[in-house]
Amino acid sequence: MKINKNYQNIEETYLFSEIAERVRKYMEQDKGAALIKMGIGDVTRPLCKSAVEAMVHAAEEMGTAEGFHGYGPEQGYAFLRDAIADYYLNTSGVKVFSDEIFVSDGAKSDIGNILDIFDKDNVVAVTDPVYPVYVDTNIMAGRKVIKLSASADNDFLPMPYPGLEADIIYLCSPNNPTGAAYDKVRLQKWVDFANAHGSVILFDAAYESFISDENIPRTIYAVEGARSCAIEFCSLSKTAGFTGTRCGYTVVPESLIREGVQLRKMWLRRQTTKFNGVAYPVQRAAAACLKDQGLSEIAENIAYYKENAKIIADTFTELKWPFTGGKNSPYIWVKCPNGMRSWAFFDDLLVRANVICTPGSGFGECGEGYVRFTSFNTRDNTIEAMKRIREIFG
Ligand code: PLP
Numbered sequence: 001m002k003i004n005k006n007y008q009n010i011e012e013t014y015l016f017s018e019i020a021e022r023v024r025k026y027m028e029q030d031k032g033a034a035l036i037k038m039g040i041g042d043v044t045r046p047l048c049k050s051a052v053e054a055m056v057h058a059a060e061e062m063g064t065a066e067g068f069h070g071y072g073p074e075q076g077y078a079f080l081r082d083a084i085a086d087y088y089l090n091t092s093g094v095k096v097f098s099d100e101i102f103v104s105d106g107a108k109s110d111i112g113n114i115l116d117i118f119d120k121d122n123v124v125a126v127t128d129p130v131y132p133v134y135v136d137t138n139i140m141a142g143r144k145v146i147k148l149s150a151s152a153d154n155d156f157l158p159m160p161y162p163g164l165e166a167d168i169i170y171l172c173s174p175n176n177p178t179g180a181a182y183d184k185v186r187l188q189k190w191v192d193f194a195n196a197h198g199s200v201i202l203f204d205a206a207y208e209s210f211i212s213d214e215n216i217p218r219t220i221y222a223v224e225g226a227r228s229c230a231i232e233f234c235s236l237s238k239t240a241g242f243t244g245t246r247c248g249y250t251v252v253p254e255s256l257i258r259e260g261v262q263l264r265k266m267w268l269r270r271q272t273t274k275f276n277g278v279a280y281p282v283q284r285a286a287a288a289c290l291k292d293q294g295l296s297e298i299a300e301n302i303a304y305y306k307e308n309a310k311i312i313a314d315t316f317t318e319l320k321w322p323f324t325g326g327k328n329s330p331y332i333w334v335k336c337p338n339g340m341r342s343w344a345f346f347d348d349l350l351v352r353a354n355v356i357c358t359p360g361s362g363f364g365e366c367g368e369g370y371v372r373f374t375s376f377n378t379r380d381n382t383i384e385a386m387k388r389i390r391e392i393f394g
Contacts, residue, residue, distance in 0.1 A: 015362030048297035054288035058281035076103025125166035129363030156180035179325015
């Protein structure tokens with residue numbers, strides 16, 4: 001018996017355990033501290049009414065002989081895939097066919113699982129800082145990963161460059177952790193690069209619903225040529241508060257062909273072999289979120305987070321701290337004042353403001369000197385945290 005030794009090459013992520021440890025130690029000295037977590041990556045608003053009603057109704061159906069559902073289609077029920085196809089059409093004017101859509105229990109699983117259809121000997125490119133899942137899943141499979149630096153110099157949006165060799169390219173827009181988002185012109189350059197080199201772009205659109213600028217595509221398929229080079233991952237986690245409910249979807253276009261094989265067919269084969277679909281009540285709830293009433297309810301929650309993001313962004317503007325994100329994204333990526341390093345500023349904020357952020361260095365070398373704030377806390381806490389920061393640093 002031999003284990004997969006690649007697992008020994010995965011870097012331990014101490015980020016969130018280290019944050020918890022530092023907070024615990026601080027609380028020992030200052031037991032009454034009113035801490036505010038501004039680093040949370042999870043949503044806090046409850047599910048919308050339409051989702052809850054649909055889920056309850058579906059659960060009741062399941063308790064009747066006529067309404068009982070056993071194994072569903074591995075690719076997802078047609079009612080949800082059609083709702084997702086309509087969502088693409090209505091939000092972006094993009095036509096995605098129902099059989100190109102694969103419903104799943106969230107984007108994270110699909111982002112990891114998609115690697116089953118690619119050979120080990122592909123070079124993978126990720127941006128740095130990065131959502132760690134892209135790196136770790138490839139290291140587990142023994143692939144080589146190269147990093148593309150994101151910095152203020154490139155607006156935190158790395159671009160292809162002459163001589164770049166990359167078979168699989170991960171793009172996350174709006175980005176976690178930086179909050180930066182590719183406009184159509186820049187995204188077109190990536191699509192052109194991928195088509196010219198035969199690469200495949202794995203496009204993570206988990207935060208598409210936070211986009212408000214017209215020139216920022218909510219889907220890579222809004223860019224010409226993307227259907228022949230890109231797979232898109234999306235999720236109801238941040239769009240509709242489904243982090244605990246679990247539902248996402250992946251689009252593999254029919255015209256995405258490599259080595260004469262349709263990747264859609266490979267993914268279908270992979271899913272029908274290893275996956276048995278998402279719970280019926282969850283799919284009903286997801287579909288309800290994408291219908292008119294549901295859409296207006298989830299829009300209220302997104303507007304709430306976006307207002308929080310604005311409060312944070314306005315504070316940093318006032319303090320003249322350079323930052324990115326916050327406009328088309330729930331994340332605000334801010335440069336630590338006075339050239340401080342990420343952890344030093346984290347400690348300083350914790351002790352002096354009792355505010356918890358996420359050190360940027362935890363997302364990659366290029367994250368050093370930055371921290372990430374999120375807009376997922378309550379309005380009151382967001383206002384209070386920013387008040388404290390202004391009082392201390394203003
Ligand atoms: N992609 C990005 C960039 C994320 O930040 C997250 C969650 O934080 C995910 C994917 C995972 O989404 P899901 O909850 O659908 O698995």
